[in-house]
Structure formats: structure tokens, C-alpha cells
Amino acid sequence: MPELPEVEVVRRGLDRWVTGRTVGEVEVLHPRAVRRHLAGSTDFVARLSGSRFGTAMRRGKYLWVPLDDDASSLLGHLGMSGQLLVQPQDTPDEKHLRIRIRFDDALGTELRFVDQRTFGGLSVHENTLDGLPDTIAHIARDPLDPAFDDAAFHSALRLRRTTVKRALLDQSLISGVGNIYADEALWRTRLHYDRPTATLTRPKSAELLGHVRDVMNAALAQGGTSFDSLYVNVNGESGYFDRSLDAYGREDEPCHRCGTAMRRRPWMNRSSYYCPSCQRPPRTNTPRA
DNA sequence: CGGCGATCCTGAGCGC
DNA sequence: TGCGCTCAGGATCGCC
CATH class of the missing domain: 3.20.190.10 (MutM-like, N-terminal)
Structure with a gap:
């Protein structure tokens, strides 16, 4: 998609x-x-x-x-x-x-x-x-936009009373992040999807943003190679799924970092994939998540 | 008004 | 073999 x-x-x-x-x-x-x-x-x-x-x-x-x-x-x-x-x-x-x-x-x-x-x-x-x-007009700039305001993003996260994955998918905060990129960036940052945004330190939110940009740039580097081919075909198909994803779709497979079996949890009528060892659920929140 | 759940849609995949 | 269920998911709407 x-x-x-x-x-x-x-x-x-x-x-x-x-x-x-x-x-x-x-x-x-x-x-x-x-x-x-x-x-x-x-x-x-x-x-x-x-x-x-x-x-x-x-x-x-x-x-x-x-x-x-x-x-x-x-x-x-x-x-x-x-x-x-x-x-x-x-x-x-x-x-x-x-x-x-x-x-x-x-x-x-x-x-x-x-x-x-x-x-x-x-x-x-x-x-x-x-x-x-x-x-x-209400759609926020995306993280690859040179005018994206990192400091304002962090401030907005601190003010919100929501969880970090919800925030990543909130178009009024940051645009362009979908379920796959959210899970990948959270895995890279070792953040659990249910972590309240108000608890994120400035270095942690900066790290998260950096990983969001990294996964997007990696996918762009892959997908950007195919459009120029001989066929006159503007096509949204990505080479990204040929790449090895670290989180998305990897239920029961070993974490690429620590080997623990990855988990899938129902989340907002879809799924969240995460490593239960690297990405610890927040204590204040749903203990069994 | 911020937060959040329900909803739209169709085909692939799977279990029985 | 075929039926029916589940799942995939972004954005919008409505409710509390």
C-alpha cells in the first residue's frame, strides 16, 4: 500500500x-x-x-x-x-x-x-x-519537508494526551506516516506503541523523528529506482516489501536485535507489531499490552 | 474541543 | 471444492 x-x-x-x-x-x-x-x-x-x-x-x-x-x-x-x-x-x-x-x-x-x-x-x-x-490545509508538513519544524513537533507531542503511535498517525501533527512506517520507526527507537507522548524526552522524540526519516528515505531509495524504467507507467508499487522489514508483519519471528519472538497486537482495528523485550510497555498503561 | 471508536470497500487467504 | 469469515488500512465523521 x-x-x-x-x-x-x-x-x-x-x-x-x-x-x-x-x-x-x-x-x-x-x-x-x-x-x-x-x-x-x-x-x-x-x-x-x-x-x-x-x-x-x-x-x-x-x-x-x-x-x-x-x-x-x-x-x-x-x-x-x-x-x-x-x-x-x-x-x-x-x-x-x-x-x-x-x-x-x-x-x-x-x-x-x-x-x-x-x-x-x-x-x-x-x-x-x-x-x-x-x-x-489542516495536513501537517511531512518529515521529509525541509520546512518541517522538529522543535514544534516535540512540543506538540508533550502537550498531547495520547500515545506515541496515535500521534505518528495524526495528520495534524506529522503527515505521511502509515501503520508500517510507524511500527518500523518505533522498533528502531525501542519505543512501545502505547507510550504516552507526554513522557517523551526531547532526545527521544528527536531519535524517533530520525528513524521515521531513515525508514522513509530507505523506501524512497528503493521505490525511486523503478519509475524510470522503460514502461510509461506511473506506479505506486514499492520495492519496500522486498526489503526486510524489522517489525511490520513479523509476528512470532525473532527480533532482528535480540531474537525475542515479535508480537502482534490488535490496535485501532488494525495491528501493531513490536518486540516485547526491546519495546517495553509503559508501566502506567495497559500492563498486558 | 481533544480524544477516540466506528466506518467505508473488496479481494486474498484460510479453515472447515 | 466451495463457502464464509477475517484481515488489510487512511481519513473522516460523530460522539462523549
């Missing part, structure tokens, strides 16, 4: 293959894929048609392409199964093709939004003065 590094690879692909092109015919094949465009699919198509794509941008897992004079943008989120593909027009439709965007040129390729589970989608929004689509 696409997380920040995969989305960045898609952004680069978009920049290479669709920036500067003018939109022609647009087809919405599944209404759920444009549900965030509140004015509906007819309006979505109208807003997009005839627009010229600017430089592709990203914040966290959100992607957007400014339209024409930068007053509005085409915003995209891949959800958990979304893909943006640049395909030759005569390529057969993918089974889960949701949106087709053709261009008013002779290049012969089109942009396709393909999404099995339809958690993702595309929409058109006005931009704020910062050039950000207005609906994502």
Missing part, C-alpha cells in the same frame, strides 16, 4: 509524464472515486477539462497538480490500493479503472486512476494563498 515514499515516486512520475499537458476528455467510471469532489462528477469533469497541468506537488500522502494559473488543483489520494498510471490509450482498461483523463495532445497516453478498494480518489479544489488545495 502506498505510503509517503511510494506517493513521492508517483509524484515524480506525474511530473515527468503529465506536467505541462492540457486535459481533454475526462471519464468518471466510479462515483466513489470522486466523492471528495462535493459538487459531483459532472462538475469534476467540467473543472478539469481544458485545464493545463502544472508541477506535481506532494504533502504526506496527498498529491496535487496545480491547474492553469495555480488558483485550483487536481488533488489525489491513493488510499490503500490506488494507482495513477500513465498508459497508452489503446491499453485495455484495468479491472478497477475508476477515472480516465485524456489529454489534448498527440502523445497518445492517458492518465488513469485505478483503485480496487476505492478508499482513494481525485477531486478539484481551490488553492489557499500557499498554493495548497484548501481541503488539506
